[in-house]
Amino acid sequence: MAAILHIRDLTKQFGGLTAVDAVSFDVPEGGIVGLIGPNGAGKTTIFNLITGVYKPTSGSIEFRDRSIVGLEPFRIADMGITRTFQNIRLFKNLSVFDNVLTACHLSANYSFAEAILRLPRFRTQEKRLMAKAEELLDIMGLLGYKDLIANNLPYGLQRRLEIVRALALNPSLLLLDEPAAGMNPDETEQLMRLIVRIRDDFKLSVLVIEHHMDLIMGVCEHIIVLNFGEKIAEGSAEEVSRHPQVIEAYLGTREEATDA
Amino acid sequence: MDWTYIQGILMLAGINMIAVLGLSLLTGFTGLFSFGHAGFMAIGAYVGAWISASPASTPAGLGLPFVLAIVAGGAAAGLVSYFIGRISLNLKGDYFCIATLGFGEAIRLIFNNVNRFGGARGWPGVPSKSSFLAILIADIVAVVFLANLVKSRHGRNMIAVREEELAAQIAGIDVFRYKMISLIISAVYAGVAGVFFAHYMTFIQPKMFSLTKSTELTIIVIFGGLGSISGSVLGAILLTALPEILRAFEMWRLVFYGAAVILIMVSRPKGLMGGMELTPSGIRKVAAERNALREAKAKLLAEGSGEEED
Structure with a gap:
């Protein structure tokens, strides 16, 4: 190989x-x-x-x-190439969903102007990102914790969330x-x-x-x-x-x- | 209290609000503290005054329309912030803060010593163009722009930089670029606020843009709550109005002001709004987060007792 x-x-x-x-x-x-x-x-x-x-x-x-x-x-x-960290580095104050949604950003390419004027490309791409984040959380069994602030997640699941965030890229x-x-x-x-x-x-x-x-x-x-x-x-x-x-x-x- | 007086306070609050909203993006959403934003306000104020003041006045201006003054004032502040950012944004948190402090003071001293712009004596005769309506429109535009920015992938990238810089980099976010964009936008906001300020006071002087002003802006952002646009709006109105309301107490009013800020920070360490937004979706989000925490706790407790039974 x-x-x-x-x-x-x-x-x-x-x-x-x-x-x-x-x-x-x-x-x-x-x-x-x-x-x-x-x-x-x-x-x-x-x-x-x-x-x-x-x-x-x-x-x-x-x-x-x-x-x-x-x-x-x-x-x-x-x-x-992406990684996780030995000492977990999540976006601690954001929800589980937002942690993953943020990392999905590479799958969208709308510009600043399109975001500020809320143009159609922004809307369709943003919908796609949300669907993607949701799907990833679902596959990895974290969908039930979607709205929880990452810091409040049990330790083992924080590690798992870090992997999900990495996969989002x-x-x-x-x-x-x-x-x-x-x-x-x-x-x-x-x-x-x-x-x-x-x-x-x-x-x-x-x-x-x-x-x-x-x-x-x-x-x-x-x-x-x-x-x-x-x-x-x-x-x-x-x-x-x-x-x-x-x-x-x-x-x-x-x-x-x-x-x- | 007559309407003109209240209107005056509201206008001043509205002008402060523009600067505070910009700083809110930099400090509240991107996590960079600045003690130099009065410097950007000064640039906006002076460039704006120069564009719109009549050629007959001393110091002489260009006598161009107010709209141009707003555009030029914002653009000039944004441009300067770009160069400041190039030099200082690679510095780690606290050092960046010190660098902005130095920059703010340097700008003030430059205006203090350039006689073309009136020097320390100031610039009288700036046309009175900041109407209540103009400020209101500017505030609405500022809020909508910021809210739409923050709720997009670009805004989320800035928040990621605030939350955990290294993880943001590893997640493919160009940290330097997002810090730079955030700084430029915040400087443009401060510059525009400066233009409105100059055309509201009709007289500007370098000492209006001292470190005290920068500190005031940062205090308002923290008071309102980092990462909350509603907090910045409320903070700007409350903290601009408070010294005026307390005017009856004369020399004690700033003591009350300080006490009020301390009280809020002690009772609500995350600021008035603490990252929450006063919008239907913002309230839904906070409710969902609380709910999720309750459910997660219940789930863990159930698992814990389940294991004991085994």
């Missing part, structure tokens, strides 16, 4: 600290790829580099064979940053099914950072392991879990293990 995202020798330095060190990997079209590693391994930094929040020190990021290095985050979003690559953080096993199970379902229904490729190994092992077809900014292993769940360096990064060396 062709790669939708192509990362080569990606490096990011903050002053003297190398947060990401010459990392290379691909995300295949339609694939679900897991990005794992201990805290501080540089996972979120890679997300920030892909989405344009940070500029890489060196290396290349190609999305559909086009370099996206140096583009503004909103342009990268426009091209079809019609992305072709979705980056999920610890989507299961703070979820109980039951909710994690639900989330796993959800990730697979949206990949199939929305024809997406997914790159997911997660610490819940059940989730990673359960849904990811390919796993990349980072430690101290470097890629230490890559492969299927089984391959990765047997890799000596991965075991060392997560569990410590054999001597340490016997000590404990």
Whole structure:
């Protein structure tokens, strides 16, 4: 399968600290790829580099064979890459519906003048946006909470709303940053099914950072392991879990293990 | 109290309202605080006065129609705001606020020192053109324009910038562009308000557009409630009229004014209207939100007790 995202020798330095060190990997079209590693391994930094929040020190990021290095985050979003955040970043004081409706804006192109004069194009497009937001909420089981202020939503559903908001942009690559953080096993199970379902229904490729190994092992077809900014292993769940360096990064060396 | 007196207060409130509505877009909907909007009012006032004052007066004007003065005053303020925005909109919240403060004072000092426009002594002989009707029409246009803007994808993008800038960027919103547009529109509003102000007072002086004026505008927006057009309208009327109503108390009136503002902010931290709109759809929205909260709570409680039974 062709790669939708192509990362080569990606490096990011903050002053003297190398947060990401010459990392290379691909995300295949339609694939679900897991990005794992201990805290501080540089996972979120890679997300920030892909989405344009940070500029890489060196290396290349190609999305559909086009370099996206140096583009503004909103342009990268426009091209079809979107993400969720480790610490949820919803439009807190807006209703669930308005959160999604706002993100639907890329599906409309009426101008300021058309909006202010309430011209026909404004009306038809606005109707379409509302229908789209409603439909997305319905598919994702949040329609019942449509009028609730996002901040009042239970934690697990806030994470889900963030995914819905990301889907509203019609992305072709979705980056999920610890989507299961703070979820109980039951909710994690639900989330796993959800990730697979949206990949199939929305024809997406997914790159997911997660610490819940059940989730990673359960849904990811390919796993990349980072430690101290470097890629230490890559492969299927089984391959990765047997890799000596991965075991060392997560569990410590054999001597340490016997000590404990 | 005779009608002329009340009309005078209403006209002043109407003029303030134009500036406050513009600032409401910038502060209430886009989340950028400004302490320099009196500067944009000053630009509008002086450019407007220059366009419409008679060539025979000192300082000399161009003697052109009032409508042109409004257009030119608004446009000049908008243009200046574009350059200010280019320099300062990349600054993070508080720093932008400080930058606007500096700009407002700089504009005032420039007018203070340019003798062509009367310098510190001011500009007398601005024609009295701000009629009650003209101000009323301007207010209606200002409200409709703003309401239609806010309830569109462009307005929602501005609100998204206020709510969570990073998430807005990731959602494909050009944050800088929307901040810029919001700043320009708010400056045009302030400029137009300045033109009306000049043609209402018939005499302008740089010290009318000091930091106190900028602060007053921002206080009105916050008092009315951030993110509420109705709040800005009510705030402009109440807070312009209040010092006048209290005029009988002479020197104590500004103390009362301050106390009234504190009282509102303590009892309603989100301002008079707190993001709510006094329109049928606005009231329906708030009712729906309250309902949804009640239902969600009931649902969670039911789930909680259900689990305990298991």
